[in-house]
Amino acid sequence: xxxxxxxxxxxxxxxxxxxxxxxxxxxxxxxAEGTWGAKNTDKNFTxxxxxxxxxxxxMELTKKYDGTVTLVSMGPESACSALYEAMSMGPQKAVxxxxxxxxxxxxxxxxxxxxxxxxxxxxxxLLFFGTRSSDSDTGHVGPQTSQMLSIPYISNVHxxxxxxxxxxxxxxxxxxxxERFQITGPGAMGVVHDGTEYxxxxxxxxxxTFDGKSIQRWDHSDLGLEPHEIGLPGSPTKIVALNPHKSxxxxxxxxxxxxxxxxxxxxxxxxxxxxx
Amino acid sequence: xxxxxxxxxxxxxxxxxxFAQREIMPISREIDEDRRFPWEVIEKMxxxxxLGIQAPRELGGAGMDAVSYIIIIEEISRAAAAIGLCAxxxxxxxxxxxxxxxxxxQHDKFVPDLAKGKKIGAFCLTEPNAGSxxxxxxxxxxxxxxxxxxxxxKVFVTNGGVADICVMFVxxxxxxxxxxxxxxxxxxxxxxxxxGEKENLSGMRANPVCSIRLSDCKIPAENLxxxxxxxxxxxxxxxxxxxxxxxxxxxxxxxxxxxDGIKYAKxxxxxxxxxxxxxxxxxxxxxxxxxxxxxxxxxxxxxxxxDQKKPFSKEAAMAxxxxxxxxxxxxxxxxxxxxxxxxxxxxxxERYYRDARITRIYEGTSEVHRMVIARNILD
Ligand SMILES: Cc1cc2nc3c(=O)[nH]c(=O)nc-3n(C[C@H](O)[C@H](O)[C@H](O)COP(=O)(O)OP(=O)(O)OC[C@H]3O[C@@H](n4cnc5c(N)ncnc54)[C@H](O)[C@@H]3O)c2cc1C
Numbered sequence: 001x002x003x004x005x006x007x008x009x010x011x012x013x014x015x016x017x018x019x020x021x022x023x024x025x026x027x028x029x030x031x032a033e034g035t036w037g038a039k040n041t042d043k044n045f046t047x048x049x050x051x052x053x054x055x056x057x058x059m060e061l062t063k064k065y066d067g068t069v070t071l072v073s074m075g076p077e078s079a080c081s082a083l084y085e086a087m088s089m090g091p092q093k094a095v096x097x098x099x100x101x102x103x104x105x106x107x108x109x110x111x112x113x114x115x116x117x118x119x120x121x122x123x124x125x126l127l128f129f130g131t132r133s134s135d136s137d138t139g140h141v142g143p144q145t146s147q148m149l150s151i152p153y154i155s156n157v158h159x160x161x162x163x164x165x166x167x168x169x170x171x172x173x174x175x176x177x178x179e180r181f182q183i184t185g186p187g188a189m190g191v192v193h194d195g196t197e198y199x200x201x202x203x204x205x206x207x208x209t210f211d212g213k214s215i216q217r218w219d220h221s222d223l224g225l226e227p228h229e230i231g232l233p234g235s236p237t238k239i240v241a242l243n244p245h246k247s248x249x250x251x252x253x254x255x256x257x258x259x260x261x262x263x264x265x266x267x268x269x270x271x272x273x274x275x276x
Numbered sequence: 277x278x279x280x281x282x283x284x285x286x287x288x289x290x291x292x293x294x295f296a297q298r299e300i301m302p303i304s305r306e307i308d309e310d311r312r313f314p315w316e317v318i319e320k321m322x323x324x325x326x327l328g329i330q331a332p333r334e335l336g337g338a339g340m341d342a343v344s345y346i347i348i349i350e351e352i353s354r355a356a357a358a359i360g361l362c363a364x365x366x367x368x369x370x371x372x373x374x375x376x377x378x379x380x381x382q383h384d385k386f387v388p389d390l391a392k393g394k395k396i397g398a399f400c401l402t403e404p405n406a407g408s409x410x411x412x413x414x415x416x417x418x419x420x421x422x423x424x425x426x427x428x429x430k431v432f433v434t435n436g437g438v439a440d441i442c443v444m445f446v447x448x449x450x451x452x453x454x455x456x457x458x459x460x461x462x463x464x465x466x467x468x469x470x471x472g473e474k475e476n477l478s479g480m481r482a483n484p485v486c487s488i489r490l491s492d493c494k495i496p497a498e499n500l501x502x503x504x505x506x507x508x509x510x511x512x513x514x515x516x517x518x519x520x521x522x523x524x525x526x527x528x529x530x531x532x533x534x535x536d537g538i539k540y541a542k543x544x545x546x547x548x549x550x551x552x553x554x555x556x557x558x559x560x561x562x563x564x565x566x567x568x569x570x571x572x573x574x575x576x577x578x579x580x581x582x583d584q585k586k587p588f589s590k591e592a593a594m595a596x597x598x599x600x601x602x603x604x605x606x607x608x609x610x611x612x613x614x615x616x617x618x619x620x621x622x623x624x625x626e627r628y629y630r631d632a633r634i635t636r637i638y639e640g641t642s643e644v645h646r647m648v649i650a651r652n653i654l655d
Binding site: 033046080081084085088200201202203204206207209210 | 283284286287288290291294295320323324325326329333338339340344348
C-alpha cells in the first residue's frame with residue numbers, strides 16, 4: 001500500500017512550472033503472434049493490440065502537458081520486441097520485469113509483480129492499462145494491480161475530458177451509457193479505442209526508438225519480492241484443463257425475392273438484438 | 277529467418293505487416309481488376325516512410341538499411357505486388373541513383389519530395405529497340421548552353437502514369453557507343469514531356485506502367501547525374517540495388533501463394549478428407565515452403581552484404597534469379613492446389629500467378645541474370 005504523500009500529482013507542480021510534468025506509466029503485454037491458442041514458442045512476440053490505445057492516450061497527454069511515459073511489461077526476454085514496438089510509438093522509458101521465477105504467474109501474481117514495479121517507479125500521476133489481452137482474455141490485471149496499489153481504477157475509458165490541478169475527468173462507455181468520472185490522482189484506468197483512426201508506426205519513429213533508448217530490466221530481487229509470492233507458487237488460479245471450444249452454429253436460409261428477403265433478414269437481425 | 281533479424285527489423289516487419297494486411301490486402305483484388313493506382317494508400321505509405329526507406333534522415337528519408345528495405349518490399353508485395361513494385365522502383369532505381377550519384381544541389385532539389393512520397397519516381401531505360409541490351413538505347417540529350425534538348429521514347433515505365441521525377445537514360449554523345457550514355461533527371465510538366473496510355477498488362481495491373489515520350493524537351497544541364505558518359509555505370513549500380521527489391525517482391529508473392537495454398541489445402545475436402553491429407557498435396561506444400569525459405573535466405577544475404585558494404589552484385593543477381601523463378605513455381609503450385617477455383621478470379625492465387633511471371637523478366641530477364649552470374653564466376 002502506498003502512503004498518500006508518496007504519490008504526488010505532478011500536473012499541479014507542472015502548472016507552477018516547478019516539476020517535470022506528467023508522469024504516466026503504461027502496462028503492456030507481449031503476446032505470441034497469431035490467434036488465441038497460438039504456440040508460445042518464445043519468439044514472435046508482438047505488442048498486445050488492446051494496449052495500443054493506452055499508449056496513444058498517454059502520448060497525447062504528455063504532448064499536451066509535458067512529461068514522461070514509462071512502459072512496464074512482465075515477460076521473458078523475448079518480450080522486448082513488444083516493448084520496442086510500443087516504444088516506437090513514442091514513450092521515453094521502458095522496464096522489462098523478467099525473471100524465471102515469474103513464469104506461470106496467473107493474473108494475481110502478475111499484478112503483484114506489476115504493482116511492486118510501479119511502487120518503485122512512483123511518484124506517478126496516471127497508470128494506464130489496455131482493456132484486455134488478445135491471448136488470454138481475462139481483463140483482470142488492471143483492476144488487480146490498482147487494488148494492490150490502493151488507487152482507483154476506471155475501466156473502458158475512451159476519453160480524458162480534463163486533467164487539471166489534482167483531478168482527472170474521464171469518460172467511459174458502458175451498456176449504452178456514457179459515464180463521466182472525476183478522480184483524484186493518482187488513478188488507474190483501462191483505456192479503449194475511441195474509434196479514431198488506427199495508427200501505424202512509421203519508419204521514422206522506429207528509427208528514433210533505436211536511437212540510444214534502452215530497456216531497463218528488473219528481477220524479483222530488484223522488486224523485493226519473495227519466490228513464494230510469484231510465479232506458480234504465488235498463483236491462486238490453476239489451469240486444470242484447456243480445450244478448444246466450438247460454438248454451435250445455427251443456419252437459417254431466407255428465401256423469396258430479394259427485397260422481401262432483405263426485409264426478413266433485417267427484421268431477424270433486429271429481433272435477435274444484433275443490429276439497432 | 278527470424279534468427280537473422282535484429283529487434284529493429286522485427287519491429288519494421290510487424291508494423292509494415294499490420295499496415296499491408298489492413299490497408300492493402302482488402303483492396304488488392306479490386307485495384308487489380310480496375311487497374312486502379314490507389315493514391316489513398318500511397319499517401320499513407322509516404323507518411324510512414326515507405327517511400328524513402330534508405331534515404332538519409334537529413335533529406336526526409338527514414339535512414340534505414342537494406343535489410344529493412346527488403347522486409348518492407350516483401351510485406352507490401354505479399355498484400356499487392358503491384359504496390360510493392362511501385363515502392364521498389366521508387367526507392368531503388370529512382371531515388372537511389374539520385375542519392376548515390378547526385379550532387380548536394382540535386383539531393384536538395386529531388387530527394388525530400390521523393391522520400392516523403394510527395395512525388396513519385398520512375399526509371400526510364402527500356403526502349404522499343406533496347407531491352408536486355410541497354411547499350412542500344414537511341415534517346416538523345418544534346419547540350420545547348422545551360423540546357424539539354426532531350427528526345428526519347430521510353431516504354432514499360434513502371435509508375436509512368438503517376439511519376440513526377442524520371443531517371444532517364446539518354447545518349448549525350450551519339451557517336452561514343454556505350455560510353456556516350458548518360459543519366460538526366462526529367463520532370464513531369466516540362467514542355468514536350470508526354471505520358472502515353474497505360475499498358476494493358478497481364479499482371480501488376482494496379483501499377484500505371486506507361487510509355488513516356490520526350491520531344492525536344494528542354495532540361496536544365498544541372499539535372500545531369502554525375503558526369504556525361506557515366507550512364508551505364510549508374511544503371512548497373514541502380515539495378516544491383518533494384519534486383520534485391522524485385523527479388524523480395526518475388527518472395528512476397530511466393531509467401532502469399534504458399535499461405536493461401538496451405539489454407540485451402542486444410543479446408544477443401546475431397547475423398548472425405550482435407551486435401552492436405554493427400555500426399556501429393558503435402559509434397560507440393562513441402563516444396564513450396566522449402567523454396568520460399570531458400571529464396572528468402574538468398575535475398576537476405578544479398579541485402580546483408582550491401583549493409584556491410586561488401587560486394588553484393590553476384591549475390592543480388594542470384595537472389596533475383598532464384599526468387600523470381602521460385603515465385604513462378606510456387607504460384608503455379610498454389611493454383612494447382614486450388615484446382616479449378618485456382619483458375620478463377622474468386623481466389624487470389626490466380627493473381628499471384630500472373631504477378632509472379634513478370635519478376636522473371638523485368639530489371640533483367642532470367643537469361644540475362646544467368647549471364648551476369650556466369651560472368652562473375654568465370655571471370
Ligand atoms: C510490367 C513491366 C514493368 C517494367 N518496368 C520498367 C521500368 O520501370 N523501367 C524500364 O526501363 N524498363 C521496364 N520494363 C522493361 C523490362 O525491363 C524489359 O522488358 C526487359 O528488360 C526485357 O527487355 P525486352 O522486353 O526488350 O526483351 P528482349 O531483350 O527483347 O528479350 C527477349 C528474350 O530474349 C532473351 N535475350 C535477350 N538477349 C539475350 C542474350 N544476350 N542472351 C540470351 N538471351 C537473351 C531475353 O532473356 C528474353 O527471353 C518493364 C517491363 C514490364 C513488363
